[in-house]
Amino acid sequence: MTPNPRVLQGFSLVAGLFVALLTTAAPATATAGDEESPLSVGAQVFTGWEGYWRGDDQFNEWELQRAEFQGRWHHSADRFDAGLVLITEVVRSAGPRGFFGVDGDSLVARGKQAWGFFQVPIGPIALEARGGLVPDIWVHTLETPYDLRGLAATQAESAGFFDTSDLGASVHLETWEERFHLAISLTNGEGRAQREQNPGKNLTATASLTAWRDADSELRFHLAGRDGSRGVSSSADHRAALGATVVLPRFAMGTEATLAFGYEGRGDREALGAAGWVWLRPIDFAPGLALRAEYFLPDRDLPDTHRTEVLSALYYDVLPPTTPSRLRAYLGYAHLTGGDLTGPLPGVPNAARQHTLFLRLELFFLHGV
Numbered sequence: 034m035t036p037n038p039r040v041l042q043g044f045s046l047v048a049g050l051f052v053a054l055l056t057t058a059a060p061a062t063a064t065a066g067d068e069e070s071p072l073s074v075g076a077q078v079f080t081g082w083e084g085y086w087r088g089d090d091q092f093n094e095w096e097l098q099r100a101e102f103q104g105r106w107h108h109s110a111d112r113f114d115a116g117l118v119l120i121t122e123v124v125r126s127a128g129p130r131g132f133f134g135v136d137g138d139s140l141v142a143r144g145k146q147a148w149g150f151f152q153v154p155i156g157p158i159a160l161e162a163r164g165g166l167v168p169d170i171w172v173h174t175l176e177t178p179y180d181l182r183g184l185a186a187t188q189a190e191s192a193g194f195f196d197t198s199d200l201g202a203s204v205h206l207e208t209w210e211e212r213f214h215l216a217i218s219l220t221n222g223e224g225r226a227q228r229e230q231n232p233g234k235n236l237t238a239t240a241s242l243t244a245w246r247d248a249d250s251e252l253r254f255h256l257a258g259r260d261g262s263r264g265v266s267s268s269a270d271h272r273a274a275l276g277a278t279v280v281l282p283r284f285a286m287g288t289e290a291t292l293a294f295g296y297e298g299r300g301d302r303e304a305l306g307a308a309g310w311v312w313l314r315p316i317d318f319a320p321g322l323a324l325r326a327e328y329f330l331p332d333r334d335l336p337d338t339h340r341t342e343v344l345s346a347l348y349y350d351v352l353p354p355t356t357p358s359r360l361r362a363y364l365g366y367a368h369l370t371g372g373d374l375t376g377p378l379p380g381v382p383n384a385a386r387q388h389t390l391f392l393r394l395e396l397f398f399l400h401g402v
Contacts, residue, residue, distance in 0.1 A: 070402060071106060071107050071109075072104070072106050072107075072402045073104070073105045073107075073399055073401045073402060074102075074103065074104050074105075074402055075102075075103045075104075075397065075398055075399035075400065076100075076101065076102050076103070076396075076397070076398060077099060077100075077101045077103075077395075077396070077397045078097075078099065078100050078101075078394075078396045078397075079097075079098040079099040079100075079182075079183050079393060079395055080095070080097045080100075080393070080394055080396075081095070081096060081363070081391060081392050081393035081394055082094070082095050082096070082391065082392050083096065083389055083390065084389070084391075085387050085388060085389040085390070086387070087386065087387040087388070088386070097123070097140070098393070099122070100122065100123035101121065101122045101123075101145065102120070102121050102122075103118070103119065103120040103121075104118075104119045105117070105118050105119075105399075112154075113151065113152060113153045114151075114152040114153075115149070115150065115152070116149065116150055117149050117150075118146060118147070118148055118149075118150070119144075119146070119147050120144075120146040120147070121143065121144055121145060122142070122143060122145040123140045123141070124140065124142075124143060125138060125140065125141075126138055126139050126140070126141045143225065144166060144225070145166075145197065145198055145225065146165075146166050146167070146168055146197075146198045147165050147166040148163050148164060148165035148166055148167045148168070149164055149165055150164075157208050158206060158207070158208045159206070159207040159208070160204070160206055161205040161207075162202065162203075162204050162205075163203045163204075163205070164201075164202040165200070165202075166198050166199070166200055166225065167198060167199065167200075167201060167203050167218065167220070168197065168198050169195045169196055169198060169199060169218075169237075170203055170205075170216040170237055170239050170257075171189055171195050171237065171239050171257040171259075171272075171274060172187060172190050172195050172197050174214075174216070174239050174241055174255050174257070174276070175187045175189055175255070175287075175289055178251075178253065178278040178280055178285070179278075179287060179310070180285060180312060181310055181312060181323050181348075182395075183361055183363065183393060183394075184323055184325065184344070184346060184348070184363050184395075185325055185344060187289060187308070188289055188306050188307075188308040188327055188329065189289060189306075192291070192304075192306050193296075193297065194272060194274070194304070194306065195259075196224030196225065197224075198224065198225055199220035199221055199222065199223070199224050199225070199235070200221045200223075201218060201219050201220030201221060201234070201235075202218065202219055203216055203217065203218035203220075204216065204217050204218075211243070212242065212243040212246065213240075213241070213242055213243070214240070214241040215238070215240050215241075216238070216240075217236070217237070217238045218235075218236075218237045218238075219234055219235070220234065220235045220237070221234065221235070222235035222261050222262060222263050222270060223263070230265045231262050231263065231265060231266070231267040232267070233261070233267050234261075234262075235259060235260070235261035235262070236259065236260045236261070237257065237258070237259040237260075237261070237272075238257065238258055238259075239255065239256065239257040240255070240256050240257075241253055241254070241255045241256075242254050242255075249281075249282050250280060250281045250282065251278075251279075252277075252278075252279050253277065253278045253279075253280075254275075254276075254277050255274075255275060255276040255277065255289075256274070257272065257274040257275070258271075258272065258274070259272040259273075261295075263295070263298055264298050268298055268299060268300035269295035269300035270293075270294075270295040270296075270300070271293070271294040271295055272294070273292045273294075274289065274290065274291040276288060276289040276290070283313065283315055284311075284312070284313050284314075285311070285312055286309070286310065286311040286312075287309070287310055287311075288307070288309040288310075289307070289308050289309075290305075290306065290307040291304075291305070291306045292304075292305055293305070296331065296332075297331075302331075302332055302334075303332070303333040303334070304329075304330060304331050304332065304333065305329075305330045305333055306327070306328065306329045306330070307327070308325065308326065308327040308328070309327075310323070310324065310325040310326075311323070311324050312348075320347040320348060320349040321348050321349070322345075322346075322347060322348075323345070323346045323347075323348055323363070323365070324343075324344070325342075325343075325345075326341075326342070326343050326344070327341065327342045327343075328340075328341050335374055336372065337372035337374040338371075338374045338375055339372045339375065340369065340371040340372075340375050340385070341369070341370050341371070342368070342369045342370075343367070343368050344366075345365055345366055345367075346363045346364060346365025346366070346391075347363070347364050347365065348364075349362050357398070357399050357400075358397060358398040359396070359397040359398075360394075360395070360396055360397075361394070362392070362393070362395075363391070363392065363394075363395070364391075364392050365390075365391055365393075366389065366390055366391075367387075368388055368389075369385070369386065369387040369388075369389070370385065370386050371385030371386070372385070
């Protein structure tokens with residue numbers, strides 16, 4: 034198949050912008066005292082361009098994947114720490130597969146996270162309690178060592194296995210010189226979209242073990258389980274998940290896998306997903322290489338619904354990694370394939386095969402007030 038010339042022209046344009054960023058951007062330096070400030074504000078934006086062709090269909094567009102604004106207040110005392118976190122996000126008013134939202138599918142703002150925390154040391158144990166619209170403890174566990182969030186979300190989030198936040202509370206325990214972390218949360222189970230619809234609650238537990246660590250390298254293993262329900266009929270919504278990460282100064286890789294017993298409101302449906310990622314940057318002033326592969330089966334009783342995506346990209350940090358801010362550019366290619374029953378047109382295998390060229394920009398800053 035031959036790509037649409039307009040897609041290639043657009044790709045050439047954004048590739049030129051990417052090269053311009055590499056050659057003209059000037060490094061910035063951190064502002065002294067920002068990290069010590071009790072009040073900080075920040076923002077994070079993922080935006081870019083992509084052009085794809087799927088069968089005889091070609092298309093290209095500019096997109097906004099994420100726009101978040103956050104405020105953090107932190108108070109430290111002799112025997113405890115406390116604080117508040119508020120994060121708002123801008124999202125599409127239509128659903129993931131929809132086109133008709135508010136005012137022709139405009140962007141609307143909503144709360145993503147709003148929670149307070151209280152930390153206290155108890156001998157060799159650091160204990161923290163959170164309450165409110167709290168971050169999901171498993172998504173947070175996977176994202177902490179994951180350095181490619183501007184390129185793609187973790188599969189736990191993108192496949193809908195876990196929502197990024199929910200109303201409830203969580204308790205976190207850390208010990209053994211921060212090598213072992215245990216977290217337990219009790220939440221509604223409906224995420225941010227709507228209030229609780231069933232009398233059950235989601236009980237989730239995660240555990241992370243740092244098996245090896247030195248000054249700037251580590252090997253970590255993660256486990257998670259959830260006993261949950263969803264909807265007015267209290268449909269089963271259980272999860273079992275695992276992951277592992279290796280982080281070195283110029284190389285990192287990670288993997289995750291999730292088995293869902295109950296998926297998308299159907300308690301009798303089982304889904305399976307697995308993903309792996311790697312980044313490599315041997316030279317500081319040169320672009321790095323990022324690779325990601327993902328397999329997703331939304332219904333184990335229908336194996337022809339599987340979807341596989343392989344993504345590769347060059348990336349470059351315009352700002353040095355020593356700053357509290359980030360400006361990163363990704364230039365890459367993604368290949369998506371699926372089974373005979375995979376969307377967007379089940380029964381038409383060619384419609385499930387997509388090639389994508391893209392440029393993505395990741396911007397983040399956190400500044401003390």
